Amino acid sequence: MQMLDTITMKWSTLNISQNVPFPCFGYAAVLLPTAEIIYIGGSEQPLLGSIRSVDIKAIRLFNTKSFTWSTKVY
Numbered sequence: 001m002q003m004l005d006t007i008t009m010k011w012s013t014l015n016i017s018q019n020v021p022f023p024c025f026g027y028a029a030v031l032l033p034t035a036e037i038i039y040i041g042g043s044e045q046p047l048l049g050s051i052r053s054v055d056i057k058a059i060r061l062f063n064t065k066s067f068t069w070s071t072k073v074y
Contacts, residue, residue: 001062019069021060022046037062 001014027042039060045051054060059072 014067016067016069019071021069021071024054027054031064035064037064 001016003012003014004010005012021039022044024039024042024044028040030038030040032038039062041056042054043051044054055073057074059074061070061072062068063070
């Protein structure tokens with residue numbers, strides 16, 4: 001994941017290895033007041049599989065303070 005520091009206007013790469021979702025595209029992303037980004041829908045491609053739709057009930061969350069991923073299923 002790439003991150004832009006809006007104060008220095010410099011890009012950096014986050015090195016995250018736990019609970020990282022498959023690469024995806026075509027999703028909606030929203031920054032919440034809780035400093036989390038929610039990712040809804042889209043398509044993903046597993047490492048050795050074909051492209052598939054992400055279950056709309058599985059909401060992926062990225063915490064921008066702790067740099068951790070989690071998933072909530074509704």
